[in-house]
Amino acid sequence: MLTFDAAKCEARDSYKLMSGLIVPRPVALVSTVDEQGQVNLAPFSFFTGVGSVPPTVLFCPTLRRATEGPAGHRKDTLHNVEQTREFVVNVVSEELADAANATAAEVAPEVDEFKLAGLTALASEVVKPPRVAESPAQMECKLLQVIYTGHVPGAGVIVLGEVLRFHVREDLVENFRVDPVGLAALGRMAGNTWVRTRELLELERPK
Numbered sequence: 735m736l737t738f739d740a741a742k743c744e745a746r747d748s749y750k751l752m753s754g755l756i757v758p759r760p761v762a763l764v765s766t767v768d769e770q771g772q773v774n775l776a777p778f779s780f781f782t783g784v785g786s787v788p789p790t791v792l793f794c795p796t797l798r799r800a801t802e803g804p805a806g807h808r809k810d811t812l813h814n815v816e817q818t819r820e821f822v823v824n825v826v827s828e829e830l831a832d833a834a835n836a837t838a839a840e841v842a843p844e845v846d847e848f849k850l851a852g853l854t855a856l857a858s859e860v861v862k863p864p865r866v867a868e869s870p871a872q873m874e875c876k877l878l879q880v881i882y883t884g885h886v887p888g889a890g891v892i893v894l895g896e897v898l899r900f901h902v903r904e905d906l907v908e909n910f911r912v913d914p915v916g917l918a919a920l921g922r923m924a925g926n927t928w929v930r931t932r933e934l935l936e937l938e939r940p941k
C-alpha cells in the first residue's frame with residue numbers, strides 16, 4: 735500500500751488520484767446562459783444527486799488551472815450560473831460521446847458550444863438555458879447555493895441546484911423507472927478514459 739500525505743501532494747497529483755479513485759463518475763453536460771442570453775455548454779464529471787425532497791443535484795466547476803485559461807478565473811458555466819441562477823443537466827449517452835467531448839474545448843465565452851459540437855438547442859419549459867435535443871434525458875434546475883472550497887486554481891466550487899423538470903425520452907421510462915441499458919449513459923474515468931454502463935450487476939438488498 736502506498737500512502738500519500740495530501741498536504742504534501744502537488745495539486746495535479748491530488749487531482750490524478752481523485753479522478754482515478756472516484757470512478758466511475760456520471761457526466762453532466764451542463765447548459766447555461768449569461769446575462770445577454772449567450773448560450774454555453776460544457777461537461778462536468780464531478781457531478782451527483784444529493785437528495786430527492788426536493789430533488790437536488792450538484793456539479794463542480796473548478797477554478798481554471800493554468801492549462802484551462804487565465805489561472806484562478808471562473809469557468810464560463812460558473813460565471814453564467816452565478817449571474818442567471820439557472821442550468822440544465824443533459825445526460826450523456828453513448829451516441830453523444832464525441833459531441834459532449836467537443837464541448838469541453840476551452841473557447842471564448844461568446845462561442846456557442848451547441849454549434850461547435852453540432853448539437854441542437856431545444857427550449858426548456860421553465861428555465862432560460864436550452865436543453866440538448868439529442869440527449870435522452872434532461873433536468874431543468876434553479877440554483878440553490880454556490881460554495882467555494884478555495885480561491886486558487888484547481889479549487890472546487892460546488893453548484894447546488896433544485897430540479898424543476900425531469901425530461902426523459904418516452905421509450906426509456908415506465909412508471910418513473912428508467913431503462914439503464916436503453917439510456918446507455920456514459921461515465922468518466924481518469925484522463926481521456928470514459929466508461930459504458932451497459933454491463934449490469936444485480937444484487938438483492940439484505941432485509
Ligand SMILES: Cc1cc2nc3c(=O)[nH]c(=O)nc-3n(C[C@H](O)[C@H](O)[C@H](O)COP(=O)(O)O)c2cc1C
Binds near residue numbers: 777810835840
Ligand atoms: C468528461 C469531462 C468531464 C469534465 N469534468 C469537469 C469537472 O467536473 N469540473 C471541471 O471544472 N471541469 C471538468 N471538465 C473540463 C470542462 O468541461 C472544461 O474546462 C470546459 O471548457 C469548461 O467550459 P466552460 O468554461 O464553458 O464552463 C470535464 C471535461 C470532460 C471532457
